[in-house]
Amino acid sequence: MTSRDELYGILEIGRTASVNEIKRAFRKLARRYHPDVNPGDRHAEERFKRMTEAYEILSDPVKREFYDLNGFYTEGVLEQHGSRTAWDFSFQGFDFSHSTASHFGEIFTQIFQRQTLRREPERGQDVEHHISISFEDSIRGLKTTIRVQRQRSCGICDGCGREPGSRESACMTCQGLGKTTKSKGHLQFAVACKVCGGTGRTSIPCPECAGEGRLPGTEVLDVELPPGIATGSRVRIPGKGDAGRFGGPAGDLYVVTNVGTHPFFNRVGDNIHCTIPLTVTEAALGTKVEVPTIDGPATVRIPPGTQTGQTFRLRGKGTPSLLHPGMRGDQYIEVEIRVPRIADERSKEILRELSRLNPENPRKDLWR
Structure with a gap:
């Protein structure tokens, strides 16, 4: 094993392991070598310390990159090599003892010591599930079953992440303080302990969820x-998103719909639009026609002289309204006049006679 592989070997992972894989490996090994599991075993205690050091380096992208390139990492080495990476710290724990304005350090300490590093309950993330339905189902409504991928609370540890029956103990890395001290020049500052997550306590991870308190799974709903x-409609199902962490509530599930098209109806908001063809005679003389609606056929009266593009409305024949329960939109019917293809002389003569009886020029006002 080369020096560049040593830390990976300690955690029993490959060099291409992701951050989540590093975390899972550390928690798995921590359960095996934790001092509470091996009381008085100096070998296990030393192994646990080495695992902790390896985890602190490999879980930090900047430190890991330096280690991968050089095969080693020590505190302060990034500053010596001119790294411009921002340090992840707050003013909490600053030591201004080398500054002439030491009283400012006391002020900062008093302010920021009130902040807690302990883990707070986290609400689980909301989950979206997309479903395709037919036009007819979107009108009538639908009861269906879906399979959702979500983070579920671990059934072994009840979401706490701790092995059942085990107890918490003071973190060996930060001595139960929840923070470790870093130095940069004459300044000292505190950062949350990466091993215990700032809680100051460690415990044996649950063997089922590796300390996460939740597991990915599929649920039928x-x-x-x-x-x-x-x-694009979003139907909310409370509490069926990802499970929360550290006792936090679960997120919500949003079912997002995609409605298929219909060969005759076109929906715009809560209204339905359609087009019906008329013959020249029907449009000129007027008629009554049957028109399809989502409730079945309806009769529409076409007045004499109806033109192409003219629209008629059937009130209350649109879709049910989600914004105004109990109400419905309207159906709009657009007329399209179909001109017949004339082939016989008798029909042509009739049309010529019609033109002589009605000598109207529809283009006479175009240039006024």
Whole structure:
């Protein structure tokens, strides 16, 4: 094993391991070599310390990059090599003893010591699940079953991340303080301990979830989509998102719909649009026609002299409204006049006679 592989070997991972894989490996080994599991075993205690050092370096992208390039890492080496990476720290724990304005250090300490490094309950993330439904189902509503990928609370540790029956103990790295001290020149500052996450306490990780308190899984859920659902609608199911961490509540699940098209109807908001063809005779003389609606056929009266593009409205024949429960949109019917293809002389003569009886020029006002 080369020096560049040593820390990876300590954590029993490969050089290409992701941050999450590094974390899981550390927690797995911590459960095996934790001092509470091996009381009085100096070998296990030393192994645990080496694992902790390896984790602190490999879990930090900047430190890991330096280690991968050079095969070693010690505190302060980044400053010596001119690294411009920002240090991750707050004013908490600053030691201004080398400064002439030492009283400012006391002020900063008093202010920032009030901040806690302990883990607070975290709400789980919301989860989106996309589903495709037919136009008809979007009108009537739909009860269906979906399979959702989400983080679920660990059933072994009940979401706490600790092995059942085990107890917390003071973190050996920070001596229970929840923070470690870093130096930069004459300044000293405190950062959250990476081993205990700033809690000052460590415990044996749950063997099922490796200390995360939750596990990825698939859950089958019954969902009900209301009538009038549209493309892009989001139906909220409370508490069915990712499980929370450290006792936090679960997020919500949002079912996002994609509605298929219909060969005759076109939905715009809560209204439905369609186009019906008319013959020249029907448009000129007027008629009654049956028009499809989402409730079944409806009769529409076409007045004499109807023109192409003219629109008629059927009130309350649109889709159910999600914004105004109990109400519905309208259906708009646009007329399209179909001109027949004339092939026989008798029909042509009739049309010529019609033109002589109605000598109207539809273009006479175009240039006024």
